[in-house]
Amino acid sequence: MRSPTYEGPQLESDEELMRCWQRGRVEALEALVVRYHTPIYHYLFRLTCQHALAEDLTQDSFERLVTARALYDYPRPFRPWLYTIATNAMRRHFETAYYRHTLLVDRVESCGVAEACDTPHHALDLSLKRQELLDLLSALTPAHRQVIVLRYVEGFALAEIAAIVQAPLGTVKTRIVRALDRLRALPSERDEREEAAHATA
Amino acid sequence: MRPREHNSRDLHGQTVLDDGLGLPQESRLARTMQRLAGVEGPGSEPDRLARMLAAVRQAQDVEAARSPAPDSSVTGHSLWLAVQAQVKVVRLPLIGAAVLILLLGIVVGPLWLEPICTPLLALAPPIAVLGVGYAFRSLDGGMNELERACPVRPFELALSRLIVVVGCDILLSLVLLPFNTGYALLVGAGPGLLLDWLAPLLLASGVSLLAIQRFGSVLAVEVGMMIWLGFIALHVLVQRQVVTIDETTGIAVWLCSILAGLACFAAGVAWFNRSGLQGARA
Amino acid sequence: MSAELSAMALARTYARGRGLQPLSTTFGMGLTVIAGPNGAGKTTLLRMLATTLHPGSGEVHWCGQSVTRDPIPYRRVLGYLPQAFAVYRSWRAADFLTYMARLKGLSPEVIPSRVAAVLRSTGLEGRQSLAIGTAAHGELRRLGVAQALLAQPRVLILDEPFAGLAPEDRTSLIAMLATYARSNLVLLSSHLLDGLGSHAARLLILHEGRCLVDASPPDLLDDLGGHGAEPAPPNDDRMLEIAYRRVLDQA
Numbered sequence: 001m002r003s004p005t006y007e008g009p010q011l012e013s014d015e016e017l018m019r020c021w022q023r024g025r026v027e028a029l030e031a032l033v034v035r036y037h038t039p040i041y042h043y044l045f046r047l048t049c050q051h052a053l054a055e056d057l058t059q060d061s062f063e064r065l066v067t068a069r070a071l072y073d074y075p076r077p078f079r080p081w082l083y084t085i086a087t088n089a090m091r092r093h094f095e096t097a098y099y100r101h102t103l104l105v106d107r108v109e110s111c112g113v114a115e116a117c118d119t120p121h122h123a124l125d126l127s128l129k130r131q132e133l134l135d136l137l138s139a140l141t142p143a144h145r146q147v148i149v150l151r152y153v154e155g156f157a158l159a160e161i162a163a164i165v166q167a168p169l170g171t172v173k174t175r176i177v178r179a180l181d182r183l184r185a186l187p188s189e190r191d192e193r194e195e196a197a198h199a200t201a
Numbered sequence: 202m203r204p205r206e207h208n209s210r211d212l213h214g215q216t217v218l219d220d221g222l223g224l225p226q227e228s229r230l231a232r233t234m235q236r237l238a239g240v241e242g243p244g245s246e247p248d249r250l251a252r253m254l255a256a257v258r259q260a261q262d263v264e265a266a267r268s269p270a271p272d273s274s275v276t277g278h279s280l281w282l283a284v285q286a287q288v289k290v291v292r293l294p295l296i297g298a299a300v301l302i303l304l305l306g307i308v309v310g311p312l313w314l315e316p317i318c319t320p321l322l323a324l325a326p327p328i329a330v331l332g333v334g335y336a337f338r339s340l341d342g343g344m345n346e347l348e349r350a351c352p353v354r355p356f357e358l359a360l361s362r363l364i365v366v367v368g369c370d371i372l373l374s375l376v377l378l379p380f381n382t383g384y385a386l387l388v389g390a391g392p393g394l395l396l397d398w399l400a401p402l403l404l405a406s407g408v409s410l411l412a413i414q415r416f417g418s419v420l421a422v423e424v425g426m427m428i429w430l431g432f433i434a435l436h437v438l439v440q441r442q443v444v445t446i447d448e449t450t451g452i453a454v455w456l457c458s459i460l461a462g463l464a465c466f467a468a469g470v471a472w473f474n475r476s477g478l479q480g481a482r483a
Numbered sequence: 484m485s486a487e488l489s490a491m492a493l494a495r496t497y498a499r500g501r502g503l504q505p506l507s508t509t510f511g512m513g514l515t516v517i518a519g520p521n522g523a524g525k526t527t528l529l530r531m532l533a534t535t536l537h538p539g540s541g542e543v544h545w546c547g548q549s550v551t552r553d554p555i556p557y558r559r560v561l562g563y564l565p566q567a568f569a570v571y572r573s574w575r576a577a578d579f580l581t582y583m584a585r586l587k588g589l590s591p592e593v594i595p596s597r598v599a600a601v602l603r604s605t606g607l608e609g610r611q612s613l614a615i616g617t618a619a620h621g622e623l624r625r626l627g628v629a630q631a632l633l634a635q636p637r638v639l640i641l642d643e644p645f646a647g648l649a650p651e652d653r654t655s656l657i658a659m660l661a662t663y664a665r666s667n668l669v670l671l672s673s674h675l676l677d678g679l680g681s682h683a684a685r686l687l688i689l690h691e692g693r694c695l696v697d698a699s700p701p702d703l704l705d706d707l708g709g710h711g712a713e714p715a716p717p718n719d720d721r722m723l724e725i726a727y728r729r730v731l732d733q734a
Contacts (some may be wrong), residue, residue: 026261028378029347030254037253038246055249066260067547071491071507092487093513136237143702152234166508166697170733171706178705188299189213286585289578290571343569345628349535350554351586352564358586 014078032078033062033174040086041156048147049137056091059084080160087146089162117172141184144179147172237341274479283353283361289366291336300368303377307457321398322436325374329406330425332366337410338418356474363466367406374398396455403462414476431457488510488532488668492541495527502526503627504692505541516665516679517672518727519689525672526566528689532641532670533563535647548586553604559588562636566643566672568571569616576602576626577611583630601629604659606652620647628656632663641671642660680723688730696730703730 012020012028014035042062045054064085072081107128136144143165152175162169303337335357348358378395405428413421438444439451447456487494487509494505501525519524526670530536532543534554542551550557570579580598581687589597602608639660645653660669661682673679676686680700688696696703703726 029257029261033253033257034250037250041244044239046237051242051244055244055252058249059253062253062257063260066257066264068459068491069264088509092509136233136723141702141705143698143705149237153238167706168693168695171696174706175322183233268503271516281589282585286582286590287583289585292573343565343567344532344566344571346567347563348562348586350533350558350565352558352561352587352588354555377548465728 015075018072018078022072022074029066032065032082036063036082037081038084043083043149043154044086044090046137046153047142047145053093057086060089063141064089068138077160080156080164081149083154084166085162096157135185136183139182140179144182146174147175147177148183151176266343270380272378278355280361283357284364287336287361288366290362291332295332296365296369298375301330302328303373307377319397321374321378322401322433324433325370325454326401326405327426328400328430329367329370330409330422330429332370333363333406333409333425334418334422335422336362336366336414337413354474355476356470359470362408363470367402367466370402370406371399374402396452396459397436400455400458400462401429404458404465405429405432405462407462407465407469411465411472414472486542487546488670490528490532490541491529491544492544493531493538494541495531495536495539495570502539502692503531503689506542506694507590508694508697510668510685512664512666512668513684514661514669514671514677514681514682515685516570517670517677517687517689518674519672520731522691522701523566523689524692525689527692528638529642529672530565533565535563535565540542546645547600557638559634560635560637562643563633564631567644568623568627570623570626572616573615575611576607576613576618578623579615579626580630584633586590587634588635589657592661594679597633601632604632605629606655621649621652624648625656633715634669639667639669639671641669643673644671645673645675657682664699676727677720680720683714686729690731703727 014032014081017028017032021032041054041058044057044061046053048054048057049194061183062161067083068085072078088157115159146165147161150156150164156164158169158172162172165172303321303324306321348353405425408428409421409425411421412424417426436443438445489509490506492505492507494503496502501522501524505529507589517528519525526697527536531538534543534550534557538551541600542549544550545557545560546559556720574582580601581594584594585591586613597606598611601612606627607613607622607629608727610622615623615626624644628641631641641660644660645656648656651661657678660661661673663669664682683700686696686698686700686703687694698706700723704722706726
């Protein structure tokens with residue numbers, strides 16, 4: 001049985017690894033999985049706030065990467081392309097009429113919290129942070145959630161975000177502006193700004 | 202066309218930079234964004250990595266094991282279904298009309314057609330040419346688009362139409378052959394009679410099948426009729442001894458015509474199949 | 484691999500410059516509407532997805548398998564209505580549907596019941612003897628939808644299925660397709676969005692061969708400020724039509 005940890009090429013760029021994989025080097029694909037399985041999982045978790053679903057969608061994304069191997073054109077930037085695959089995987093999951101208006105679940109996912117924490121305080125801290133995340137993100141529509149996370153957490157440029165979410169650049173900017181406006185309107189955010197204003201007064 | 206970039210500008214009156222939005226909201230929500238970036242999902246990273254690697258390895262095995270595209274070989278069942286479908290295209294009344302015309306020819310032929318030519322030579326080829334023109338008349342139409350989206354291989358479609366049209370005509374002619382009073386099989390004139398009508402039938406309708414895919418049904422039928430008239434003319438000239446062809450040469454000419462006709466059919470079916478599999482390329 | 488239809492860098496360019504620029508997207512279960520003006524590339528896209536038009540570049544995949552190389556297995560689960568639709572004028576509705584059923588591989592025993600069922604679904608119940616040569620345009624269009632449903636396809640592709648239909652026929656056909664889309668993949672093109680907003684899970688707006696928008700109707704309304712800060716109700720067809728026109732105007 002092969003070891004789950006891979007010690008392969010560390011210095012090759014993502015694009016070079018893709019090209020190597022297209023030429024038949026399987027270890028190049030595994031190196032990409034090692035690099036990106038965590039960022040993609042966290043990206044999907046921030047959008048869905050469901051651990052199990054985020055893991056399933058992460059797996060789905062990498063499986064789609066395997067089938068889409070022939071479509072990669074070197075030296076096209078690999079990272080935005082992979083995030084596009086992940087975004088489409090998530091979109092397809094929520095695409096039926098039933099899910100179209102589904103917002104985030106309003107309870108914190110409890111599975112996995114205890115195993116990931118060292119102390120009860122750590123667990124409480126994590127669950128509070130996740131609750132904050134839920135409060136923040138549940139105020140946004142799925143489309144707004146995507147652009148906020150891609151912009152301010154993943155650090156993509158606006159043009160890259162437009163390609164990932166498959167919307168015009170103007171639409172992306174509009175979504176970001178509206179999302180920021182809604183976040184500002186949240187009570188928790190207004191309280192924070194007032195506290196900050198008092199502190200500096 | 203470059204997408205417009207003034208949406209944010211119009212809404213908020215802010216200067217829009219090339220990539221940044223330059224909005225005051227961004228700085229005010231900086232702490233929020235920091236918190237957002239700090240929250241990550243639970244779960245064990247080594248376990249997740251192991252799961253992902255196992256998944257991509259399995260996906261690669263599935264990709265590698267994908268069977269190649271199946272051969273475009275004829276399956277008897279689907280060809281039979283296609284033949285049944287084509288009976289609807291070449292409607293039974295048309296086939297009935299062909300039977301009646303050939304019977305009429307056999308009855309009145311000895312009175313009017315002989316000694317110009319045999320009734321079968323006069324009647325069988327044009328019926329086959331008209332049948333090809335009728336069966337394949339929809340090649341550029343909306344029906345063709347519908348047929349292309351069906352799970353029937355194009356050459357099965359072409360074969361099924363040819364079976365109904367030309368096959369029916371050949372069968373009818375063979376059945377009616379013994380009733381031709383002038384050329385009964387029993388007196389040993391069978392092979393010559395067969396060549397007499399089979400050669401023009403196959404060549405004329407085969408060329409029509411090729412022509413209909415390039416030039417349409419009207420021109421294809423005209424070309425087929427001209428070939429048939431050419432055979433009639435040659436037959437009359439030989440009968441009246443204007444042109445002399447010994448028996449061996451005659452058989453060779455007729456056999457070459459039959460082979461050429463079959464080759465035209467094969468090419469026509471291949472062309473039909475190629476255009477159908479690849480879809481429209483215009 | 485789940486039942487999905489994927490366009491992978493699908494493109495086609497015609498001599499006069501029109502066609503479809505490379506498009507990569509995946510369609511899943513549910514109703515997807517492809518909208519856009521004439522010449523936007525809707526028919527080109529749908530014909531390539533239905534494998535009746537060979538792509539200039541790219542591929543179409545169904546359940547992970549390329550259908551561009553071998554379309555026959557995919558066509559067994561496909562139902563397709565082209566925009567340019569013609570039937571032999573001497574036929575009747577039953578003749579046409581029986582012919583298509585045989586080409587789709589249905590066994591002769593089930594054809595009569597399937598013919599009756601699809602005629603019922605499309606509002607032509609009992610009209611087996613409808614003469615094609617004298618049928619109204621709307622009746623022919625519904626007959627075209629009926630033939631697409633014969634083999635109970637998992638993928639239903641309809642190019643302008645509502646063209647020429649009376650409003651009440653359009654409404655009932657939309658309702659039928661929305662029900663069908665609950666468990667199947669339905670792709671249809673329309674230059675009018677009236678009545679589709681509340682049923683479509685996804686809307687693609689094409690213009691001059693490019694995909695301008697790929698979003699759900701509520702997201703489209705929200706992006707263009709249909710109702711201010713709150714998401715617009717999904718069944719606000721009038722607002723959706725306005726949003727659609729605004730997208731085209733801004734293109």
